[in-house]
Amino acid sequence: MDKNQSHARRSFLKKLMLTSGAMAAGNYLSASDAEVRKIVGLSRNQSFAANDNVNVALIGAGSMGSGDLNTALMVPGVKMVAACDLYTGRLESARKKWGNDIFTTKNYKEILNRKDIDAVIIATPDHWHKQISIDAMNAGKHVYCEKPMVHSVGEGPDVIAAQKRTGKVFQVGSQGVSSLGNEKAKELLKAGAIGELNYAEGFWARRDPVAVWQYPVPEDASEQTVDWEAYISNTTRRPFDKLRFFRWRNYNDYGTGMAGDLYVHLFSSLHFITDSLGPDRIYSTGGLRFWNDGRECPDVQLGAFDYPKTTVHPAFNLSLRCNFVDGTSGTTYLKLVGSEGSMDVTWDDVTLKKNNFSDSGDPFLQKQKNTNASEPRKKILPPRIITYKAEEGYKGGPYDHMANFFTAIRSGSNKNVAEDAVFGYRAAAPALLCNDSLREKKPMHWDPVNMKKV
Numbered sequence: 097m098d099k100n101q102s103h104a105r106r107s108f109l110k111k112l113m114l115t116s117g118a119m120a121a122g123n124y125l126s127a128s129d130a131e132v133r134k135i136v137g138l139s140r141n142q143s144f145a146a147n148d149n150v151n152v153a154l155i156g157a158g159s160m161g162s163g164d165l166n167t168a169l170m171v172p173g174v175k176m177v178a179a180c181d182l183y184t185g186r187l188e189s190a191r192k193k194w195g196n197d198i199f200t201t202k203n204y205k206e207i208l209n210r211k212d213i214d215a216v217i218i219a220t221p222d223h224w225h226k227q228i229s230i231d232a233m234n235a236g237k238h239v240y241c242e243k244p245m246v247h248s249v250g251e252g253p254d255v256i257a258a259q260k261r262t263g264k265v266f267q268v269g270s271q272g273v274s275s276l277g278n279e280k281a282k283e284l285l286k287a288g289a290i291g292e293l294n295y296a297e298g299f300w301a302r303r304d305p306v307a308v309w310q311y312p313v314p315e316d317a318s319e320q321t322v323d324w325e326a327y328i329s330n331t332t333r334r335p336f337d338k339l340r341f342f343r344w345r346n347y348n349d350y351g352t353g354m355a356g357d358l359y360v361h362l363f364s365s366l367h368f369i370t371d372s373l374g375p376d377r378i379y380s381t382g383g384l385r386f387w388n389d390g391r392e393c394p395d396v397q398l399g400a401f402d403y404p405k406t407t408v409h410p411a412f413n414l415s416l417r418c419n420f421v422d423g424t425s426g427t428t429y430l431k432l433v434g435s436e437g438s439m440d441v442t443w444d445d446v447t448l449k450k451n452n453f454s455d456s457g458d459p460f461l462q463k464q465k466n467t468n469a470s471e472p473r474k475k476i477l478p479p480r481i482i483t484y485k486a487e488e489g490y491k492g493g494p495y496d497h498m499a500n501f502f503t504a505i506r507s508g509s510n511k512n513v514a515e516d517a518v519f520g521y522r523a524a525a526p527a528l529l530c531n532d533s534l535r536e537k538k539p540m541h542w543d544p545v546n547m548k549k550v
């Protein structure tokens with residue numbers, strides 16, 4: 097541990113003692129005494145002038161796009177003016193949701209040609225993210241692009257270059273990075289709350305057919321209602337296939353598998369919390385165990401990642417797991433483990449666990465060890481647990497992320513976005529390299545500083 101980290105750890109322990117009566121009295125908390133503290137404030141800055149309206153269009157009006165748009169409309173001064181989708185049914189439902197007066201089209205270029213649109217939200221399948229983002233910035237629009245920023249590792253630099261060239265605001269949609277929970281975890285890690293980071297892990301467990309991507313296919317799905325030619329125009333030519341359109345996540349031409357869809361969220365949060373630029377070695381394994389529905393990606397996937405030491409964090413390892421045949425179902429977590437404790441991090445809370453038996457240098461622990469040799473044998477004590485929870489009424493990470501995007505637009509600077517193209521690429525690349533590793537059955541090497549496959 098370097099001098100700064102050791103100082104941070106000492107001052108964190110001191111603060112913990114000052115704020116905990118039980119500890120100051122020399123009595124360690126039992127699990128039933130676990131504390132809950134509010135996460136308040138941190139960095140919120142969302143002021144805007146009354147005439148500061150931003151007109152938004154949605155490209156890809158499916159499930160996440162609709163959620164994103166509704167979240168955007170919670171931000172004062174944001175107006176929905178147009179929607180684009182390749183399926184007629186989604187355009188009809190867009191008009192029902194947001195008004196018959198919105199402009200609708202199946203051709204995203206018609207959206208980009210409109211002068212009344214300031215920003216676009218791109219929530220198409222992954223294989224369209226790069227091209228629409230670049231075209232939109234070239235057309236002078238600010239862009240909120242869903243994760244993963246790109247469909248393959250080679251696509252990242254072009255998006256970064258387009259943002260730099262055009263100067264437009266560009267944010268990737270891993271909303272967790274703007275959440276109070278992630279901000280608190282970053283603050284705690286910096287303060288030395290878990291000592292020196294050495295390991296992190298993340299996990300998804302799912303079992304429900306819809307949750308594992310067997311989405312319902314609309315009854316009217318056909319070449320009359322879907323612009324199939326446009327959908328496949330940047331990838332392999334194939335005859336119309338409604339499953340490939342409505343269950344796109346299962347197919348490599350359009351989706352990015354478990355890693356691109358889910359791991360990318362954890363990379364984003366982990367990189368935000370630790371200020372890391374990413375891993376340099378990536379290994380993944382897994383297989384198709386159950387959902388033999390024609391999908392081209394695994395339903396159980398593991399990933400192992402080496403994060404090299406940098407000036408801002410020690411070397412550590414990351415382990416990620418995703419299981420779509422998990423009978424226990426429904427679990428997702430991100431945990432950071434250090435020499436003095438661990439943190440379970442969500443968007444709304446952080447649970448800090450500290451093991452009382454670590455040689456913490458805590459004077460009270462030392463005192464307890466040295467008293468009266470004849471007293472009964474000491475018991476094993478549970479870890480000390482503190483849960484930091486967002487205040488009641490917190491609108492959540494998705495709102496904060498959207499608000500950050502519009503604040504950046506109003507400030508006129510891409511510097512103020514929470515997740516710019518460089519950050520988005522550094523989160524997407526290790527996830528996409530996971531898929532390469534799985535396919536090629538060997539570790540992938542990545543230069544996280546220069547963002548290059550080695």
Ligand SMILES: NC(=O)c1ccc[n+]([C@@H]2O[C@H](COP(=O)([O-])OP(=O)(O)OC[C@H]3O[C@@H](n4cnc5c(N)ncnc54)[C@H](O)[C@@H]3O)[C@@H](O)[C@H]2O)c1
Pocket residue numbers: 155156157158159160161180181182183186202204218219220221222224242243244269270271326327342357
């Ligand atoms: N941030 C998150 O938590 C989160 C959650 C879910 C999905 N996502 C991301 O959002 C994106 C969309 O996912 P979804 O679950 O909403 O999928 P979806 O299938 O529900 O919606 C995608 C929509 O895009 C339309 N579309 C396809 N190609 C198009 C094109 N070229 N132009 C215009 N429209 C097109 C489809 O018709 C469909 O309506 C994905 O990239 C996904 O990874 C992010």
